[in-house]
Amino acid sequence: MGGLKQNYWQNYVDGNWVDGGAGRLTVENPGTGEPLAEIALADAADIERAVKAALACHESGVLSSMRPVERGRMVRGMGDYLLANREEIAEMLTLESGKPYWEALVETDGAARYFEYYGNQAETVEGRSIPLGGDYLDFTTYEPFGVSAQIIPWNYPLE
Known part of the structure; x- marks a missing residue:
């Protein structure tokens, strides 16, 4: 598969590289149909594990401290x-x-x-509040928002 150093890419969950519960997905060269690499294909249970791990990290305070x-x-x-x-x-x-x-x-x-x-x-x-006017109370809180996840389209896979 290609001339690449790594031909199989796992998912990174809870500090570990892991296989996906839905198996593997082959990435192909669209011009030749040649397989380039395989990637771990996550399933709903993998997503749940990742969210739980991220939430546990957030709640532990390890990053905010x-x-x-x-x-x-x-x-x-x-x-x-x-x-x-x-x-x-x-x-x-x-x-x-x-x-x-x-x-x-x-x-x-x-x-x-x-x-x-x-x-x-x-x-x-530094995080500061921009005054909105006399009828508003403005303040800045220094607390992490928490876990978020996005599935978005892209034109540039890395950006």
Whole structure:
């Protein structure tokens, strides 16, 4: 399958790489039909486990009690991973989507930049309320919102 270092990608749940309950999904090169890699296919039970793990982490306070600079390093670490593996990631994007390799490199670099930017926000955003007027009570609370999940369409898989 392709010339990639890794041919099977698991799901990351509760600090572990795990198989999906619904088996595997083959990612193919649309131009040739050649299999490129397989990815773990999650089912409803996998999603439930992931949400429970995220909620347990949130309720434990481990992240909210962590120094902002440390939380930022965790987020920036994902961008560092993308940059360290940019050629392999760009190759997969090119083979899987048909986009030019140079564009896949730009996309990988751009995604890494997002992680860098938001990782830096963890220690630089001070959080303040903007006054809305005399008839309103404005305040800022320093509590994490909690667990959220999104399923969204995209044009750039990494961004």
